Amino acid sequence: MKEKLKVIKIIHLALCLGVLLGYFIIGDLKSFDFLKIPSINSSSVIYLLIPLIAYVLSNYLYKKKLQNISSKKNLEDNMVEYQSASIIRWAILEYAAFAILILNKIFLIFGILIILxxxxLHPTEDKIKNDIDNFGS
Structure with missing residues (x-):
């Protein structure tokens, strides 16, 4: 179990560091101008919707994928399904953060909130057990 937990932690860390590195390189975070909340108008509301849609979609797909897990199996047998559910969730959030970065750098604060x-969402053994017990069938 510890080896499988180590693998999923490394995947999570790599995704987080990758998106952070992208923000530091492309986002130009040297100044603190990104902390200013930009004005939201009708043409920029999409940049506010990207994180909201990513949050809702990632959690929905995560829970949907976890419903395929049998809570009657032991934890090690369920780790492959849990890992794929987590990767789907993290990938959607990572995509949303990069979409904001690439589409409009004025709204970097929303991407940083996604990164936070x-x-x-870092995996721990307790979180894995809890999620499988709550959402597994």
Missing amino acids: YLSL
Whole structure:
């Protein structure tokens, strides 16, 4: 179990560091101008919707994928399904963060919020057990 947990932690860390590196290189975070909340008008509301849609979609697909897991199996047998559910969730959030970065750098603060949320989703054995018990069939 510890080896499988180590693998999923490394995947999560690589995704987080990759998107952070992208933000530092492309996002030009040297100044703190990105902390200013930009004005939202009708043409820029899509940049506010990207994180919201990513949050809802990633959690929905994550829970949907976890429903395929049998809570009657032991934890090690369920790790492959849990890992794929987590990767789907993280990939959607990573894509949303990069989409904001590439489409409009004025809204970097929303991408940074996605990155913070992504980092909070780090896997632990307790979280894995809890999610499988709550969402597994």
